[in-house]
Amino acid sequence: MTSRQFLLIVAIAQGVLLVGLVILIVLNRWVRVRRSARIHPLRIELDTLMQRWSLGQASPDEVLRAMARLPVPIAIDALVTWSARIGGDRWQELSRGLESQWWARAVRAASRSARWWKRLDCARFLSVAATSHDVGRVLRLLRDHHPAVQIAAATTLERVGSSALVTAALEQLPFLGPTVQAYYASVLKRARPAVLRHLQQLFRRLDDPRLPRLIEFAGRLEEPVLREGFTTLATHPEAEVRSQVARALGKFPHPESVAALGYLVADEAWPVRAQATRSLGMIADPKSLPAVREALRDPEWWVRLRAGLALTRFGAPGRNVLLEAEVGGDPEARDMAALILGLSPQALAEYAA
Amino acid sequence: MSELIRVTDVVILAYFLALNTFYALLLVLSIPEIWEQTRLAEDEDFQRLMQSDALPPITILVPAHNESATIEASVTAILTLEYRNFEVVVVNDGSKDDTLERLRHAFDLYEVPRTYPETLSTYPVHAVYRSRTRTRLLVIDKENAGKADSLNAAVNASRFPLVIAVDADTLIEPDALLRLTRPFLLGRQIAAVGGTVRVANGCTVKDGRVSDARVPRRLLPGIQVVEYLRAFLFGRLGWNRLGGSLVISGAFGLFRKEYLHAIGGYQTRSVVEDMDLVIRLHRHLQRQKIRYEIPFIPDPVAWTEVPESGRILARQRERWHRGLIAAMWQYKGMLFNPRYGRVGLIAMPFFTFGEMIAPLVEVAGYIVTAVGLAFGVVNTSFALLFLLVAWGYGMLLSLWAVVLEEVSFRRYGRLGDLIRLLCYATLETFGYRQRTVWWRLKAFFTVFTLRQRWGEMTRKGFEDAGKQAAG
Numbered sequence: 001m002t003s004r005q006f007l008l009i010v011a012i013a014q015g016v017l018l019v020g021l022v023i024l025i026v027l028n029r030w031v032r033v034r035r036s037a038r039i040h041p042l043r044i045e046l047d048t049l050m051q052r053w054s055l056g057q058a059s060p061d062e063v064l065r066a067m068a069r070l071p072v073p074i075a076i077d078a079l080v081t082w083s084a085r086i087g088g089d090r091w092q093e094l095s096r097g098l099e100s101q102w103w104a105r106a107v108r109a110a111s112r113s114a115r116w117w118k119r120l121d122c123a124r125f126l127s128v129a130a131t132s133h134d135v136g137r138v139l140r141l142l143r144d145h146h147p148a149v150q151i152a153a154a155t156t157l158e159r160v161g162s163s164a165l166v167t168a169a170l171e172q173l174p175f176l177g178p179t180v181q182a183y184y185a186s187v188l189k190r191a192r193p194a195v196l197r198h199l200q201q202l203f204r205r206l207d208d209p210r211l212p213r214l215i216e217f218a219g220r221l222e223e224p225v226l227r228e229g230f231t232t233l234a235t236h237p238e239a240e241v242r243s244q245v246a247r248a249l250g251k252f253p254h255p256e257s258v259a260a261l262g263y264l265v266a267d268e269a270w271p272v273r274a275q276a277t278r279s280l281g282m283i284a285d286p287k288s289l290p291a292v293r294e295a296l297r298d299p300e301w302w303v304r305l306r307a308g309l310a311l312t313r314f315g316a317p318g319r320n321v322l323l324e325a326e327v328g329g330d331p332e333a334r335d336m337a338a339l340i341l342g343l344s345p346q347a348l349a350e351y352a353a
Numbered sequence: 354m355s356e357l358i359r360v361t362d363v364v365i366l367a368y369f370l371a372l373n374t375f376y377a378l379l380l381v382l383s384i385p386e387i388w389e390q391t392r393l394a395e396d397e398d399f400q401r402l403m404q405s406d407a408l409p410p411i412t413i414l415v416p417a418h419n420e421s422a423t424i425e426a427s428v429t430a431i432l433t434l435e436y437r438n439f440e441v442v443v444v445n446d447g448s449k450d451d452t453l454e455r456l457r458h459a460f461d462l463y464e465v466p467r468t469y470p471e472t473l474s475t476y477p478v479h480a481v482y483r484s485r486t487r488t489r490l491l492v493i494d495k496e497n498a499g500k501a502d503s504l505n506a507a508v509n510a511s512r513f514p515l516v517i518a519v520d521a522d523t524l525i526e527p528d529a530l531l532r533l534t535r536p537f538l539l540g541r542q543i544a545a546v547g548g549t550v551r552v553a554n555g556c557t558v559k560d561g562r563v564s565d566a567r568v569p570r571r572l573l574p575g576i577q578v579v580e581y582l583r584a585f586l587f588g589r590l591g592w593n594r595l596g597g598s599l600v601i602s603g604a605f606g607l608f609r610k611e612y613l614h615a616i617g618g619y620q621t622r623s624v625v626e627d628m629d630l631v632i633r634l635h636r637h638l639q640r641q642k643i644r645y646e647i648p649f650i651p652d653p654v655a656w657t658e659v660p661e662s663g664r665i666l667a668r669q670r671e672r673w674h675r676g677l678i679a680a681m682w683q684y685k686g687m688l689f690n691p692r693y694g695r696v697g698l699i700a701m702p703f704f705t706f707g708e709m710i711a712p713l714v715e716v717a718g719y720i721v722t723a724v725g726l727a728f729g730v731v732n733t734s735f736a737l738l739f740l741l742v743a744w745g746y747g748m749l750l751s752l753w754a755v756v757l758e759e760v761s762f763r764r765y766g767r768l769g770d771l772i773r774l775l776c777y778a779t780l781e782t783f784g785y786r787q788r789t790v791w792w793r794l795k796a797f798f799t800v801f802t803l804r805q806r807w808g809e810m811t812r813k814g815f816e817d818a819g820k821q822a823a824g
Contacts, residue, residue, distance in 0.1 A: 003366065007738045014745040021752040022775065025759050029771065032763075117392045147539040148393055179537040183407030301470055342466040347483060 042069050043078065050082050054090070060097045072103055076125050083128035095129045104129070111137040116146040123152035130156045135164060142168050147180060154187045166194040170202075173217060174210030185217045196223055203229040212240040219248030227252040234260040239269040246272050250279025258285045265291045270300040277303055281310025289314055293321050296333045304332060308340035312348055355730040358721055362731065365718045366739075372707050373746050379591030380753055386590040387651065391761045393535060394652040409537055410438035411530060411607070412511035416503035417443055417521035421450040423658075425459045427521050430561030432487050436530040440489045442507040443521070447497025456492055460484040469512075473505040473618035481510070500603070501619035501626040508618055511610065518627075520604040524553060524563055524656040532653035533607050536646070544634055544645040545608045547601035548653035549585045551764065552578045554661060563656045568770040568777070573666065575777045576785050577659045582774075583754035586761075589649035596695030597635070597647040599704055603627030605655035612637065625676025632684050635696045652762060667792045674712070674796035681705045712793040718743075744782040751778035 046066040052058035067075045083091060098104040107125045110118040123141045126134050138160065141153035150172075157165055166188065173184050188195050199218050202208065203226075215233065218226050230252070233245045246264045249257045261283070264276035277295045280288045292314070295307035311318035325337035340348075413431055417424055424443075431441050445453045456462060462482035476498035484490040495506050504518055517533070519525060529548060536543045554577075555569030569575045592598035601608075603626060613619075616633045623629035631647065638645045660666040681688075681704060688705060690697040722739070725731030755774050758764070765771060 004732075004735050004738065007735070007742050011738060011742050011745060014742065014749055017749055018745065018752060021749070021756055025752075025756055025771070025775070028756075028759050029768075120392070147541070151538065179407055179409050179534070180539070182409075183538065186407055305468075339466055339468055343468065344463075344465060344483070347465055347468070 039071065039074060042066070043074060046070060046075075046078055050078070050086075054082075054086050060094050063094065064097050064101055068101060068103055072107060073121060075103065076107070076121060079128050080124060092131075095131055098129050099131060099133070108134070108137060111140055116144075116149060119144060119146065119149045120152060123149045123156075127152050127155035128159065130160045132160065132162070135160065135162050138162075138165055139168055142172065147176075150176075151180065151183060154184050157187050158190050161191065161194075163194045163198075166191045167198055170195060170198050170214075174213035181213060181217070185220055188217070189221060192221070192223070195221070196225060199226065200229060203233065206233075206236065211236075212238070212244045215241065215244035215248055219244065219251060222251045224252065227254060227257065231256050231260040234264055239267075239272055242267060242272045243269065243275050246275035246279055249276075250282035253283045253285070255285075258283060258288050262288060262291050265295055270298070270303055273298060273300070274303045274306045277306040277310050281306070281313045284310075284313045284315075284318075286314070286317065289317055289321065292318075293325075296321070296325055296336060297330050299332075301336075304336040305339075308336045309348070312340065355728060358725045358728070358730045361717065361721045362725065365714060365721065368714050369718075369743060372711070375703060375707060376746075376750060379595075380587055380750070382591040382594040383587040383757065386593050387586070387757055387761050390590070390651055393539075394532065407538065408437050408531070408534055409515050410440075410513040411436065411515045411517055411534070412507075412513040412610075413439060413441045413530075414504055414507035414511065414516055414518045415441060415443040415521050416446055416500045416507065416518075417448065417452050418446040418497065418500070418503070419448045419450045419452060420521040421448070421452045421455055423522045424452050425455050426558075426561035427524065428456065428460070428490070430524055431519065432489060433527070433561075434525060434530050435527045438513075439530065440491065440512060441487075442491045442493065442510050444493045444495060444503040444507045446495060446499070446503040453492075453494055457482070460490055460492075461486045462492055467510075469510050471509050472614055473509055475502050475506040475509065478506060499621060501621045501623060504626070505618040505621070508610065508613055514610050515607055516610050516613065517605070517607040518603060519655065520657065522658055523550070523604045524558065524561060525605070526654045526656075527562065529605075529653040529655060532650065535650060536648055541646050541648075542644045543609065543648070544612050544638055544643075545601055545606060545631065545647045547589065547598070547606045547647075547649040548655060549651050550581060550602045550604050551585075551654055551656050552581055552659050553656035554659055556656065566764045566770075567767070568765055568773040570773070571661060572777070572780070573663065573785075574659050574661050575773060576781045577666075579751050579754065579774060579777045579781055581659075582758050583751055585649070586651055586754050586757040587750070590651060590757075592700070593648050595699050597700070598649060599631050599635070599696070599700050600628050601631050601647065601649070604657050605653075608634075623676065624672055624679055628676060628680050629683075632680055632687070635700075636684065636687060636693065639693045639696060654762075654764070663788070667788075667795075670789055670792040671796050671799065674709075674793040675800045677704065677709050678796055678800045681709050712790045713797070715790050716794055744786075747782050747786060748779055751781055754778075 046063070049058050049063050049066050053060065053063050067078065070078065104125070107122050110122040113119050113122070119141060122137070123144075126138055126141070130138060134156075138153055138156045141149055142165070144150055144153065154169055157169060169184055169188055173181055173188070176184060199214065202210070202214055205211070211233075215230070218229075227249075230245050230248050233241055234249075236242055236245070242264060246261060246267075249261055258280070261276045261280050264272055265280060267273050267276065273295065277292060280292050292307050292310050295303055296311070298304050298307065308322065311322050314321075322337045322341055325333040326341060328334055328337075415428065415431065420427070428441065428443060443456065445456065462484055464480050465483045467478065467481050476496040478493055478495045480494045482492040482494070484492070491510055493506050493510055495503065508516055515534075515537075517530070533546055533548050536546050551566075552569070552574060553563060554571075554574035555567045556563045557565035557567070568578050589598050589600070606627065608630075612634055616630075616637045619626045620629045620633070634647065660669055681701070684701070687693045687697045688701045693701070722731055722736045726733060726736055752775070755778055758774075759771070765774065
């Protein structure tokens with residue numbers, strides 16, 4: 001084949017493709033307009049029925065029939081939207097009704113699909129319509145390799161009270177990325193009793209690499225029964241564990257918390273000292289004032305900043321410490337005190353946030 | 354002589370084939386990417402995520418230099434984004450106009466002491482301001498030293514682990530931040546994320562937001578709409594599957610702050626600081642053997658005003674290409690270096706041989722063809738056929754970008770806009786493309802003399818643009 005022939009073939013192929021693309025663009029728009037015109041009234045009909053059903057003016061069967069007429073992803077979207085508005089027994093009734101629907105059975109079967117978007121559809125469906133029969137499916141979806149599926153599956157924990165699911169999510173929590181961890185944590189908070197039991201057990205495994213993340217999560221729960229576990233871990237050999245303990249203890253105003261923080265504020269690792277200083281400020285026990293005053297002279301800037309901010313929470317005694325430091329002999333404490341005393345109340349509030 | 358022309362012809366043909374095969378590969382790779390991204394964008398329950406505390410806090414960095422016309426609308430729009438935890442750091446980079454005064458008046462600024470360490474060294478900061486009306490806002494007034502230095506000053510002042518650099522003349526869609534954090538929500542090891550930048554010219558802008566997306570009627574900005582669609586929707590999406598692009602738009606990119614600190618922040622001597630930053634990020638993370646991704650996701654959108662005059666556009670394109678040449682030269686050690694993985698073996702060679710020298714080859718092609726025709730070495734019909742194929746391929750890529758837009762996000766809903774897009778995709782090849790080649794070619798001559806010079810960009814202001822579009 002000569003180069004001219006080759007170019008000719010390419011040119012013809014390009015021409016065909018160009019025309020094909022233009023036809024594709026026009027066809028795509030036409031199909032979308034038609035599809036939207038067909039589906040939009042069905043969706044409105046479903047929304048009206050849902051509203052009537054929520055007011056007791058329509059039966060669940062009518063709702064289920066209207067839902068079955070919609071394409072599956074749109075039916076799931078409608079379920080997700082309405083689940084936020086209707087709850088309790090009424091929603092449970094609809095969930096049970098969905099178990100016998102052919103399309104819902106197909107969505108449930110997709111929990112084993114090779115295609116991630118099918119599994120995502122399944123997870124989203126179960127997040128609002130799962131029943132106690134779905135625990136096995138949700139467990140599988142929680143361990144899915146696609147994070148979007150995991151996130152949707154984790155939402156199911158809000159609806160299905162299963163200790164097996166809680167344990168599985170909690171076990172997985174430390175291995176997730178920080179943001180997904182935070183999302184799991186926000187969901188797990190709502191299943192508090194089962195979570196607390198399991199956390200207390202996990203706190204006893206001192207060499208568990210998941211410990212720092214679990215403490216971080218446990219701190220967010222602000223549950224008094226966990227405080228004792230935190231103070232025990234204050235002497236843990238891992239700095240990351242101690243740092244998380246120091247952070248968490250700020251939410252537990254108790255003499256034992258103050259004692260543990262008094263120990264941690266002199267830690268060899270500066271992140272631990274910074275967190276402990278911050279937590280002492282949050283508790284603001286007058287007995288801990290000397291320790292915070294000492295932290296204002298810390299060699300690390302961040303610890304000094306935390307100490308300065310913590311002192312503003314001690315009221316007049318804390319302010320006096322800052323005023324003394326501002327004219328004192330330690331240049332670094334002097335600079336930090338001047339900086340903190342110059343902050344507006346609004347800026348201080350933002351720092352505290 | 355005729356032999357030389359023949360050899361050159363063959364070399365150019367081989368280059369053309371190799372480059373276009375790679376573009377075809379990007380085109381194919383963009384299909385599963387846009388499918389996945391569209392599914393995720395549609396399926397996520399954003400409202401639920403917004404109510405959770407899972408979203409990472411973000412600092413928005415806004416460098417501003419002589420942005421008086423747009424600064425108030427831009428900052429207002431940024432401050433009202435749908436995101437739970439963010440702050441905005443605006444840096445007035447020694448503006449000669451009343452940018453700072455406008456900010457002071459609009460947001461009731463008051464001076465506060467500086468309360469952060471200078472981790473990245475910058476030119477002197479004159480003052481730091483907070484707003485009485487908007488607690489999320491921090492304004493830094495500093496000596497003029499360029500965009501990169503301003504961004505470094507803003508990074509220093511930022512409190513949060515993720516930072517996003519946004520141009521002051523850029524309008525971010527209300528849910529764009531939320532969408533931009535999606536890769537983080539998906540638990541991936543993200544070093545940076547880029548979103549889509551679209552052309553605001555011709556759109557109706559209301560209260561600092563694009564309320565009605567339109568394709569401009571004027572040719573020059575209109576063709577740039579197609580260019581931007583091509584660059585973002587198919588170019589960068591395809592790169593997601595090849596180890597990540599070398600470019601995250603400076604107008605809209607989210608970065609992990611710890612990595613910015615690790616590489617010393619933005620390079621102040623660079624002409625295109627966004628590309629330079631991403632290359633250094635790749636280099637650092639590959640050297641440290643850190644697992645990372647620098648993906649592009651198409652649904653978070655920021656709108657920017659593009660040049661409407663040929664003179665300003667010429668300066669912009671010349672600068673962009675000058676920056677590309679400078680970056681490729683500076684980081685030539687990464688080229689074909691297996692130590693840098695796919696970035697060294699695919700991305701760097703593509704940007705060097707596919708992007709950087711492309712205008713040289715195209716001009717050489719025109720010259721050799723003309724000389725060949727004059728000496729009778731090249732057959733006229735063959736030359737015309739080659740030209741037809743080369744231009745046809747460009748049109749094909751542009752149309753593909755329009756297809757991707759149509760099957761995914763469909764921002765331009767009107768039929769008139771679609772027809773205009775198709776027209777611009779066709780017209781781009783005739784005249785506009787040759788002009789951009791010339792502008793890019795000039796960069797080879799200016800790269801050693803004007804490395805740091807920025808072209809002045811005359812802004813009309815979004816509200817004016819919107820009124821014009823409406824009129």
